[in-house]
Amino acid sequence: MPAASVILVEQVRSPGLSILRAFNYDTYAAANCLYIEAVKQMHFMLLFSRQGKLRLQKWFIAIGEREKKKIIREMTQSVLARQPKTCNFMDWKDLKIVYKRYASLYICCGMEDQDNELLTIEIMHRYVELLDKYFGNVCELDIIFNFEKAYFILDEFLMGGEVQETSKLSVSKCIEESDLMQETMEEYMSKPTF
Amino acid sequence: MAPSSVKLQELIRVIRTAKTQAEERGMIQKECADIRSAFRDEDPAFRCRNVAKLLYMHMLGYPAHFGQMECLKLIASPRFTDKRVGYLGAMLLLDERHDASLLITNSIKNDLNHSSQYIQGLALCTLGCMGSPEMCRDLATEVERLLKASNSYIKKKAALAAVHIVRKVPELIELFIPATKRLLGEKNHGVLHGTVILITEMCERSPDTLRKYRKVVPELVQIMKGLIMSGYSPEHNVAGISDPFLQVRILCLLRILGHHDGDASEAMNDILAQVATNTDTSKNAGNAILYETVLTIMDIRSESGLRVLAVNILGRFLLNNDKNIRYIAMMSLLKMVQTDHNAVQRHRGTIVDCLKDTDASVKRKALDLSLALVNAHNVRSMMKELLPFLDNCPPELRSDCASGVFLAAEKFAPSKRWHIDTILRVLTTAGSFVRDETVPNLIVLITNASELYCYTVHKLYRAVLNDISQQPLVQVASWCIGEYGDLLLTGVCEDVEPMQVTEDEVLDVLETLLQSHMSSPATRAYALTALMKLSTRIRDNVDRIRKVVSIYGSCIDVELQQRAVEYNALFKKYDHMRSAVLERMPLMEKGSPNHNDQSALISNGEREGGGETQGGVKLQPPVASQTMDLLDLIGVPDASLPEALPQPLSQPLTGQTGIESSVGGELLDLLGGIDFGGIPSITAYNKNGLSLEFSFQREQGSLLTITLQARNSTASDMTEFIFQAAVPKTVQLQLQAPSGDVVPAMNRGSVSQSILINNPNRVALKMRLRLSYSVQGSSVQDVAEVSNFPAQAWQ
Numbered sequence: 001m002p003a004a005s006v007i008l009v010e011q012v013r014s015p016g017l018s019i020l021r022a023f024n025y026d027t028y029a030a031a032n033c034l035y036i037e038a039v040k041q042m043h044f045m046l047l048f049s050r051q052g053k054l055r056l057q058k059w060f061i062a063i064g065e066r067e068k069k070k071i072i073r074e075m076t077q078s079v080l081a082r083q084p085k086t087c088n089f090m091d092w093k094d095l096k097i098v099y100k101r102y103a104s105l106y107i108c109c110g111m112e113d114q115d116n117e118l119l120t121i122e123i124m125h126r127y128v129e130l131l132d133k134y135f136g137n138v139c140e141l142d143i144i145f146n147f148e149k150a151y152f153i154l155d156e157f158l159m160g161g162e163v164q165e166t167s168k169l170s171v172s173k174c175i176e177e178s179d180l181m182q183e184t185m186e187e188y189m190s191k192p193t194f
Numbered sequence: 195m196a197p198s199s200v201k202l203q204e205l206i207r208v209i210r211t212a213k214t215q216a217e218e219r220g221m222i223q224k225e226c227a228d229i230r231s232a233f234r235d236e237d238p239a240f241r242c243r244n245v246a247k248l249l250y251m252h253m254l255g256y257p258a259h260f261g262q263m264e265c266l267k268l269i270a271s272p273r274f275t276d277k278r279v280g281y282l283g284a285m286l287l288l289d290e291r292h293d294a295s296l297l298i299t300n301s302i303k304n305d306l307n308h309s310s311q312y313i314q315g316l317a318l319c320t321l322g323c324m325g326s327p328e329m330c331r332d333l334a335t336e337v338e339r340l341l342k343a344s345n346s347y348i349k350k351k352a353a354l355a356a357v358h359i360v361r362k363v364p365e366l367i368e369l370f371i372p373a374t375k376r377l378l379g380e381k382n383h384g385v386l387h388g389t390v391i392l393i394t395e396m397c398e399r400s401p402d403t404l405r406k407y408r409k410v411v412p413e414l415v416q417i418m419k420g421l422i423m424s425g426y427s428p429e430h431n432v433a434g435i436s437d438p439f440l441q442v443r444i445l446c447l448l449r450i451l452g453h454h455d456g457d458a459s460e461a462m463n464d465i466l467a468q469v470a471t472n473t474d475t476s477k478n479a480g481n482a483i484l485y486e487t488v489l490t491i492m493d494i495r496s497e498s499g500l501r502v503l504a505v506n507i508l509g510r511f512l513l514n515n516d517k518n519i520r521y522i523a524m525m526s527l528l529k530m531v532q533t534d535h536n537a538v539q540r541h542r543g544t545i546v547d548c549l550k551d552t553d554a555s556v557k558r559k560a561l562d563l564s565l566a567l568v569n570a571h572n573v574r575s576m577m578k579e580l581l582p583f584l585d586n587c588p589p590e591l592r593s594d595c596a597s598g599v600f601l602a603a604e605k606f607a608p609s610k611r612w613h614i615d616t617i618l619r620v621l622t623t624a625g626s627f628v629r630d631e632t633v634p635n636l637i638v639l640i641t642n643a644s645e646l647y648c649y650t651v652h653k654l655y656r657a658v659l660n661d662i663s664q665q666p667l668v669q670v671a672s673w674c675i676g677e678y679g680d681l682l683l684t685g686v687c688e689d690v691e692p693m694q695v696t697e698d699e700v701l702d703v704l705e706t707l708l709q710s711h712m713s714s715p716a717t718r719a720y721a722l723t724a725l726m727k728l729s730t731r732i733r734d735n736v737d738r739i740r741k742v743v744s745i746y747g748s749c750i751d752v753e754l755q756q757r758a759v760e761y762n763a764l765f766k767k768y769d770h771m772r773s774a775v776l777e778r779m780p781l782m783e784k785g786s787p788n789h790n791d792q793s794a795l796i797s798n799g800e801r802e803g804g805g806e807t808q809g810g811v812k813l814q815p816p817v818a819s820q821t822m823d824l825l826d827l828i829g830v831p832d833a834s835l836p837e838a839l840p841q842p843l844s845q846p847l848t849g850q851t852g853i854e855s856s857v858g859g860e861l862l863d864l865l866g867g868i869d870f871g872g873i874p875s876i877t878a879y880n881k882n883g884l885s886l887e888f889s890f891q892r893e894q895g896s897l898l899t900i901t902l903q904a905r906n907s908t909a910s911d912m913t914e915f916i917f918q919a920a921v922p923k924t925v926q927l928q929l930q931a932p933s934g935d936v937v938p939a940m941n942r943g944s945v946s947q948s949i950l951i952n953n954p955n956r957v958a959l960k961m962r963l964r965l966s967y968s969v970q971g972s973s974v975q976d977v978a979e980v981s982n983f984p985a986q987a988w989q
Binding site: 041054055056057059060062063064069083085086087088089090091116117118119121122123126144145147148151152155156159160162163164165166167168169170174177178181182 | 202203206207210246249250253254255274275278279282285286289290291310312315318319322323324347350351354355357358361383384387388391428429430432437438439440442446478479481482485486489517518519520521522552553554555556558
């Protein structure tokens with residue numbers, strides 16, 4: 001249970017923004033703090049091919065399936081339409097899109113206004129390095145046929161749109177150990193692997 | 195016999211061989227059917243594999259909701275493989291809006307206490323990605339407990355799960371505060387990173403918490419120092435910099451803590467200076483840190499030396515070859531252009547050069563920044579850059595550029611002619627991208643530049659000869675040709691090469707506009723009115739105009755039809771009034787922001803007592819509405835025409851201070867004879883019981899407002915009272931609506947009316963009055979001269 005006796009009085013939701021008004025019984029003076037929950041984080045990370053085929057989608061905000069599809073379709077079109085040798089940033093609707101092309105794959109992140117774009121480029125690069133270390137000279141086919149592994153690696157690196165672990169070695173080690181756990185359990189149950 | 199199940203990778207391979215969308219759909223449907231029946235059979239053998247296949251098909255865009263419950267079963271399974279795929283499925287197929295997500299809560303709770311850290315990790319990760327507020331409330335204490343675990347792997351994941359909880363349920367902030375203070379002392383970078391993010395989230399959402407955390411600024415500074423000074427650490431090294439991710443997050447937190455707080459800002463001054471000067475900028479990682487440092491310096495109460503350092507860093511970024519760096523430099527400069535305007539001005543040259551960059555994003559930022567940097571000193575040179583940019587820029591930027599240029603020109607125009615030239619240039623190059631209010635604004639501007647009428651109409655005429663597709667340009671041009679067509683026909687102009695134009699040619703142009711399919715209905719209306727105005731300004735071709743007007747009397751467009759019919763009436767029944775009605779427009783002022791709401795009363799012959807009252811409105815001359823409103827009948831006496839029009843036909847709206855121009859005007863008695871501004875009132879007329887008193891107020895420059903009060907000392911009321919006035923040639927006069935037309939007998943009340951005078955040459959003020967009224971059944975008319983105006987009224 002929450003430590004302070006705070007009750008939720010009012011909640012107003014509009015897309016991307018929530019205003020919660022809470023009343024704190026303990027400290028009347030501090031009452032009526034307006035908690036503004038703005039979705040101020042990475043919204044999504046997408047990987048897609050040069051033909052626009054989706055290879056990985058990770059969403060960090062809660063929106064409906066149809067909206068997701070719409071965003072993916074429009075955004076991939078916008079990114080693919082960009083000229084070569086332009087900067088890696090694009091203003092799209094009210095988001096900033098940071099994208100980078102690695103061979104035949106595009107990685108795109110949808111960011112909020114306050115986020116540091118240059119750091120996002122580092123984040124995307126770190127993810128590609130992790131994939132590279134795991135698969136050994138990663139190419140698009142690796143990600144197609146082992147998409148679930150790509151997700152596992154991503155979930156070990158990012159959570160809620162934030163970086164979990166800043167050490168490359170540490171993340172790689174954890175993935176390897178998790179994989180080992182997988183095999184071991186399979187042997188235990190002597191069931192076929194997939 | 196259990197059906198055999200296709201392996202995941204085999205399925206992927208098969209689906210990729212499909213040559214058409216239809217073929218792929220067929221394969222998917224078949225596989226989905228197999229998977230569905232396997233789910234129905236509750237067979238745990240291949241559940242994991244089936245869900246994995248389902249997730250693949252989901253990524254291709256096919257529905258996969260029937261796998262949601264299976265994910266729940268996988269999560270509940272004891273096998274690690276199952277849990278891994280199950281949690282992945284939960285994150286991909288479920289989100290907090292689904293009711294099914296609540297069912298995972300129990301499984302997550304169990305897994306949070308599992309002996310294997312990787313299973314705990316899976317549970318924390320899932321909670322941190324898709325936990326609903328209810329789930330967060332249920333599991334918050336578990337997460338808080340894990341924050342105190344001994345295992346770094348768990349601690350760092352718990353910290354980020356707490357971040358998610360705080361985002362969804364901010365009331366739980368207090369729960370996590372004790373643990374975070376301890377976590378800041380950790381050595382593990384992952385844990386530190388997660389903790390810093392958690393503190394950042396908490397401080398952003400709760401001002402109380404922010405106050406509490408100001409105490410940790412010294413600790414954060416120490417951590418930064420450690421990162422910068424430490425030697426090479428292979429684990430966290432990126433391009434020679436130790437853990438840029440952590441550095442950036444700490445800088446971000448310092449920014450939040452130092453914002454609006456002098457003590458905290460002071461404590462971090464040194465470290466910021468150190469980072470700003472020592473960071474290696476050859477790689478992106480270094481630049482990311484430097485960027486965050488600059489943002490922090492600008493947002494806290496830093497000393498001026500530090501701010502200068504920050505702006506200089508941005509200046510260096512602007513010159514960087516890397517487009518990304520230039521882009522973010524401009525974005526940051528845009529944020530600080532209001533607060534540190536002079537510092538940003540120093541880089542104006544580089545910014546303006548970026549307008550020519552090939553990159554669309556860079557161009558956009560350069561445009562925004564350039565427009566923000568225009569001021570009175572550099573407006574000419576900036577426009578020299580911005581106008582060519584407008585010619586060549588991508589279409590999505592045209593509208594913003596045009597509006598920006600207009601605003602800048604309005605604020606900083608060095609001369610009226612320059613202003614008009616600039617606007618004409620924009621209209622000719624990007625006319626279809628400008629906003630709607632530019633047309634009336636431009637018309638006001640042109641009217642107020644009386645010395646440039648000839649120049650303006652010549653330029654506009656030339657422009658319209660070239661191109662009639664851009665509606666705003668055409669509208670302004672037709673308005674001008676209508677108003678000042680006589681100047682065009684004289685063939686004389688001092689400022690620009692005059693054109694030898696015949697009346698026929700001008701009428702041809704206007705008729706082309708009327709008939710062209712490119713003209714919008716509004717443009718047509720402008721053209722028709724312009725034609726009508728010309729009927730009083732030309733000599734020979736009035737019949738031609740009459741013919742055109744009568745043709746449009748049966749036009750399908752109702753708006754045009756009404757105009758044409760009324761203009762026809764002007765030709766026929768009210769021909770004696772035509773020249774007065776269609777005189778030159780008086781001076782207008784750009785008034786209140788909602789001057790678009792004010793509409794002139796249009797009807798011919800109807801009387802209205804007074805405008806809508808706007809009690810207490812600042813004294814301002816009325817804003818004459820746009821020519822869209824028919825028959826703006828505010829007359830201005832020209833050299834050739836002696837009289838202003840009867841007031842009831844016009845209807846500007848803004849009231850005058852203290853004068854309630856409602857019908858009846860009881861308040862006027864209270865205010866009669868008030869002396870404004872120290873200029874003595876005069877009795878302008880006093881005869882036969884009717885007395886007119888003038889009181890004066892000077893406005894800015896050469897504007898004067900005269901308020902007249904008409905009183906009647908005879909025994910019977912004076913009805914149908916009409917006041918008309920004329921002034922010398924160089925003076926402009928504008929009559930406003932009177933408060934009424936009955937002057938009550940025995941001085942029981944009065945009629946008041948405002949007269950606006952513009953006397954730019956400051957000639958001695960004289961006025962000729964014409965009065966007409968009815969008393970006791972007979973009508974009286976009188977003409978008088980007023981020459982006893984006090985000197986202060988016109989000097």
